[in-house]
Amino acid sequence: MQSDNPLELLPIVDEAGKVIGSATRQKCHDGSLILHPVVHLHLLSDDGKLYLQLRPDWKTIQPSKWDTAVGGHIGYGEDVEDALHRETFEELGLRHICAKKVTEYTFRTNVDAEYVHVYIGVSSDTVMPSEETAGGRFWSFEEIEQNIGKGLFTPNFEDEYRMLRDNGDFDGFICNLTTDATS
Numbered sequence: 001m002q003s004d005n006p007l008e009l010l011p012i013v014d015e016a017g018k019v020i021g022s023a024t025r026q027k028c029h030d031g032s033l034i035l036h037p038v039v040h041l042h043l044l045s046d047d048g049k050l051y052l053q054l055r056p057d058w059k060t061i062q063p064s065k066w067d068t069a070v071g072g073h074i075g076y077g078e079d080v081e082d083a084l085h086r087e088t089f090e091e092l093g094l095r096h097i098c099a100k101k102v103t104e105y106t107f108r109t110n111v112d113a114e115y116v117h118v119y120i121g122v123s124s125d126t127v128m129p130s131e132e133t134a135g136g137r138f139w140s141f142e143e144i145e146q147n148i149g150k151g152l153f154t155p156n157f158e159d160e161y162r163m164l165r166d167n168g169d170f171d172g173f174i175c176n177l178t179t180d181a182t183s
Contacts, residue, residue, distance in 0.1 A: 009076040010036045013115045017104060022076045029060060033113045035106065039084045040160065041070035041099060042120045043092070043127075044173060049138035051127060053091060055154070056134040061111065062154040069136065071156075080117050092136075093128030097121045098175035102164065107156055118160065122175050141170070 006026035011019045013035050028036045043051040051069040055062055072087035074080060088094050099121030107114045129136050148158055164170055 008073070010073050011076045013037050015106065015115075017115050017117075025073065029112045031111050033108065035113045035115055037074040037080070037115045037117065039070070039072060039074055039080060039087060039117045040068045040119065041084060041088055041097070042118070042161075042164065042170075043069035043094075043097075044120065044122050044170070045138045046122075049140050050144065050170075051092075051136055051138050052144075052153075052157070053129065053136040054134040056132070061109075062156075064134070065154045065157075066139075066152050067154045067157045068160065074117075084117075084119060088123075091130055091132050093130060094123045094125045096125055097123045100173075100175060102169045103167075105163075107159070109155070114156075116156075116160070118164070120164070120169060120173055120175075122173075141165075 006024060008025040009022050010025055010028050012021040012023050014020050015035070017037065023034050023036070028034045045051065052066045053069055055065050055067050057063045070084070070088050070091050072083065072091065074083040078086075084099060085097070088097055099119040101117065101119050103118045105116055105118070107116050127136065144161065147153065148161075153161075
């Protein structure tokens with residue numbers, strides 16, 4: 001069975017997102033609530049749907065739940081945008097994305113604490129989910145709204161989705177792949 005590398009070295013950050021040290025993935029997820037940075041990408045389709053990935057059942061946190069299109073740890077010494085592109089390629093096979101950062105926030109559970117860098121983006125490439133996910137698909141916003149609170153989605157996704165929806169971040173999102181691309 002596939003699993004995450006418990007010895008992967010992750011940065012530790014303060015409440016402002018500044019790196020102040022490092023710890024292993026295992027230590028960051030053992031209930032110590034060590035704040036570590038992650039990156040999320042909300043991927044929109046041309047027809048206004050949102051791609052969600054299904055987390056594999058081997059994940060230690062929120063297995064078999066629908067989640068943000070891309071979500072992953074930022075490696076120790078890695079730049080946020082480099083992590084965004086690495087994770088997007090590793091999880092969805094997308095090389096060319098146009099993504100814009102919309103916010104940063106801290107998300108805490110009973111087992112970990114993440115400093116989340118949130119992007120919204122588009123791609124002209126075809127999504128090719130890797131074995132890091134259990135697949136995925138585009139959901140209409142109506143479908144998402146109908147399923148919030150039913151245990152299908154990760155709590156992190158539900159909270160983040162509501163925040164972006166309420167802030168109007170999805171409304172009229174425009175990203176020109178030829179001029180705005182971050183890749």
